Amino acid sequence: MDFARIQEKLEILADAAKYDVSCSSSGGNRKNNGGLGNSHASGICHSYTEDGRCVSLLKILLTNHCIFDCAYCVSRKSNDIKRAAFTVEEVVDLTINFYRRNYIEGLFLSSGIFKDADTTMERLVRVAKKLRTEHRFNGYIHLKSIPGASDELMKEAGLYADRLSINIEIPTEKGLKLLAPDKSHAEMMKPMDFVKNELILYKDERKIFKKVPKFAPAGQSTQMIVGATNETDLKIIKVANHFYQNFNLKRVYYSGYVPVLEDSRLPSIHSQVPMQRENRLYQADWLMRFYGFRADEILENTNPFLDLEVDPKLAWALRNREKFPVNINTAPKELILRVPGIGTKSTGKILMARRFQKLNLEHLQKMGVAVNRAKYFVEFESENIFNRLLDEQNLRKILLSGMKSKFQNPFSQQLSLF
Amino acid sequence: MTILLYDGSFEGLLTSIFEVFEYKFDDAEIISSANYQQKDFFAEIHEVISQKEKADRVLKKLEENLGKEGIRNLLWVYLSERKDLERLILSAVRYSIKNPKENILQDFAHPDIIEISKICKSVGRERHRMTAFVRFEKLQDDVYFSKIEPDFNVLPLILNHFKNRYQDQKWMIFDLKRNYGIFYDLENADFFYPEEHQILQLRNPKNLHHDEEKKYQKLWQRYFFKTNIVERKNIKLHIQWLPKRYWKYLTEKN
Numbered sequence: 001m002d003f004a005r006i007q008e009k010l011e012i013l014a015d016a017a018k019y020d021v022s023c024s025s026s027g028g029n030r031k032n033n034g035g036l037g038n039s040h041a042s043g044i045c046h047s048y049t050e051d052g053r054c055v056s057l058l059k060i061l062l063t064n065h066c067i068f069d070c071a072y073c074v075s076r077k078s079n080d081i082k083r084a085a086f087t088v089e090e091v092v093d094l095t096i097n098f099y100r101r102n103y104i105e106g107l108f109l110s111s112g113i114f115k116d117a118d119t120t121m122e123r124l125v126r127v128a129k130k131l132r133t134e135h136r137f138n139g140y141i142h143l144k145s146i147p148g149a150s151d152e153l154m155k156e157a158g159l160y161a162d163r164l165s166i167n168i169e170i171p172t173e174k175g176l177k178l179l180a181p182d183k184s185h186a187e188m189m190k191p192m193d194f195v196k197n198e199l200i201l202y203k204d205e206r207k208i209f210k211k212v213p214k215f216a217p218a219g220q221s222t223q224m225i226v227g228a229t230n231e232t233d234l235k236i237i238k239v240a241n242h243f244y245q246n247f248n249l250k251r252v253y254y255s256g257y258v259p260v261l262e263d264s265r266l267p268s269i270h271s272q273v274p275m276q277r278e279n280r281l282y283q284a285d286w287l288m289r290f291y292g293f294r295a296d297e298i299l300e301n302t303n304p305f306l307d308l309e310v311d312p313k314l315a316w317a318l319r320n321r322e323k324f325p326v327n328i329n330t331a332p333k334e335l336i337l338r339v340p341g342i343g344t345k346s347t348g349k350i351l352m353a354r355r356f357q358k359l360n361l362e363h364l365q366k367m368g369v370a371v372n373r374a375k376y377f378v379e380f381e382s383e384n385i386f387n388r389l390l391d392e393q394n395l396r397k398i399l400l401s402g403m404k405s406k407f408q409n410p411f412s413q414q415l416s417l418f
Numbered sequence: 419m420t421i422l423l424y425d426g427s428f429e430g431l432l433t434s435i436f437e438v439f440e441y442k443f444d445d446a447e448i449i450s451s452a453n454y455q456q457k458d459f460f461a462e463i464h465e466v467i468s469q470k471e472k473a474d475r476v477l478k479k480l481e482e483n484l485g486k487e488g489i490r491n492l493l494w495v496y497l498s499e500r501k502d503l504e505r506l507i508l509s510a511v512r513y514s515i516k517n518p519k520e521n522i523l524q525d526f527a528h529p530d531i532i533e534i535s536k537i538c539k540s541v542g543r544e545r546h547r548m549t550a551f552v553r554f555e556k557l558q559d560d561v562y563f564s565k566i567e568p569d570f571n572v573l574p575l576i577l578n579h580f581k582n583r584y585q586d587q588k589w590m591i592f593d594l595k596r597n598y599g600i601f602y603d604l605e606n607a608d609f610f611y612p613e614e615h616q617i618l619q620l621r622n623p624k625n626l627h628h629d630e631e632k633k634y635q636k637l638w639q640r641y642f643f644k645t646n647i648v649e650r651k652n653i654k655l656h657i658q659w660l661p662k663r664y665w666k667y668l669t670e671k672n
């Protein structure tokens with residue numbers, strides 16, 4: 001093998017794939033019977049890049065040759081960059097050798113559309129097939145489906161891959177038309193709809209025949225770029241919510257737009273990556289998936305952007321103070337989950353511990369609750385002096401002075417907006 | 419006050435706990451003989467000999483009261499190698515014997531229980547990190563070798579993970595801090611305790627590397643570098659996820 005050439009390709013094709021953030025390895029569940037590898041529901045992050053993102057998969061493009069010209073993409077046709085393409089064997093070899101050394105959980109393979117949708121998709125499927133059948137590889141495989149690929153290829157992809165995804169990239173149809181003239185929303189929804197229906201079909205057939213081969217057991221996901229067009233946060237989380245409910249998506253990823261190209265349709269090349277906004281969107285997403293919040297509770301039409309200074313749960317609590325204080329010793333789970341500073345794990349601990357004895361603020365602290373936030377919103381049998389501040393106008397200020405964000409960035413323009 | 423001296427093994431510890439109840443030592447302290455320095459001249463010394471039968475009876479009782487997960491938690495406290503591990507485990511067992519109908523490990527308002535829960539969190543995190551941060555190096559004889567240095571004694575907790583994952587390659591994980599390891603020979607995964615001269619070899623296996631090893635290491639390092647997005651640099655977050663003490667064993671950080 002020509003390692004120097006492989007290294008060059010790897011550098012180009014990892015560099016081109018790095019903006020795709022939808023690459024966690026969670027949700028897989030594949031056993032190993034004498035072959036190589038397995039995947040667990042929780043997945044493992046084997047390393048972290050200097051930007052703090054988890055590295056769990058070998059994330060590369062098969063090729064960055066592309067016949068399309070999406071404005072936000074480094075691989076677009078009109079961008080003058082070095083091009084490269086892996087062979088099927090090369091991707092398989094890298095995956096296996098990285099996996100054997102415990103560098104990765106598996107492969108996340110995506111591609112520029114180098115000829116037409118089907119030719120490209122067929123090549124991606126071939127990699128997955130070779131890994132599964134010839135190398136008995138049971139690690140995680142995520143394939144990015146190519147919009148416009150045929151149902152037959154999608155079906156085959158689902159037999160070998162753990163997860164399939166199509167990146168919607170731009171949340172609104174108008175924005176997509178502007179930035180990705182070769183793509184259409186309808187064309188991107190089609191494979192998503194297909195995968196959803198196959199998943200339902202699989203579940204039904206499973207009930208009758210135990211041995212039906214698994215279809216994309218980790219489901220499907222998508223990614224939206226944030227801040228390339230001017231949609232609101234409310235619009236974004238509504239789109240996400242729509243995906244969760246109608247397409248059974250496992251995850252929606254939000255990717256703060258990194259300005260890589262000069263283009264009049266895009267934010268200037270000098271604009272900052274909206275990391276804080278991205279982080280808030282993830283928090284809002286969690287509130288919908290694990291805390292029982294609806295999209296229209298998190299944001300209202302009158303103020304459709306997320307508060308960059310405080311997290312969306314705290315922002316909700318500040319707007320809905322009449323719902324507090326919540327009594328820790330008697331309130332139901334749903335209400336405890338809504339207290340700022342109390343996460344799902346602490347909620348579980350509280351529910352268990354209060355069977356033994358009456359809890360107080362000190363107990364909460366020891367259980368890992370962020371009491372600097374929670375203390376204003378909870379009550380106990382004995383008086384909690386912090387409740388007096390609940391009606392204060394400047395509670396927000398008091399709270400802010402007691403917190404520091406890991407995303408505070410002296411160069412972020414986002415913060416100075418408020 | 420009675421001091422129970424045991425051999426430092428988990429079985430020995432459980433035997434000691436059994437004898438605390440058997441001989442009704444109300445005021446008892448359990449100490450591993452290796453850690454014992456005679457300080458309290460008035461304490462009665464009681465030497466414990468590990469007995470599987472007694473240990474099993476403690477385990478059986480605990481499983482009735484706390485389930486398998488409860489036993490797992492106490493084992494994790496033992497593997498944490500904390501100074502007061504014997505006291506915490508004895509305290510939990512006493513509490514559980516008094517309240518056999520309750521899973522007392524859920525009483526997170528109890529000072530010893532919350533401590534146990536915190537230790538389990540740390541041990542669990544370390545265990546998880548060791549499944550993530552092990553980096554195998556391929557040796558000439560096709561064995562994939564890795565050395566680790568975990569804060570807690572988690573090797574027994576990761577054996578099954580690696581055994582399930584890597585069934586068709588020989589592999590070895592060696593704990594530099596405790597000088598023992600696991601070896602999987604395509605059939606069984608077992609602990610091994612090398613001799614002095616072997617330990618030296620294991621500490622520096624570079625001259626045993628397979629020809630292609632260096633090349634894949636290089637590919638991985640370049641991949642790691644190229645997958646980073648410079649515009650999003652956040653070193654604080656990076657170090658929070660990837661504490662510096664692990665860097666020396668990570669191929670991509672060298």
Ligand code: SF4
Nearest residue numbers: 066068070073076112
């Ligand atoms: S189709 Fe994909 S690879 Fe091609 S330009 Fe658009 S986003 Fe980039």
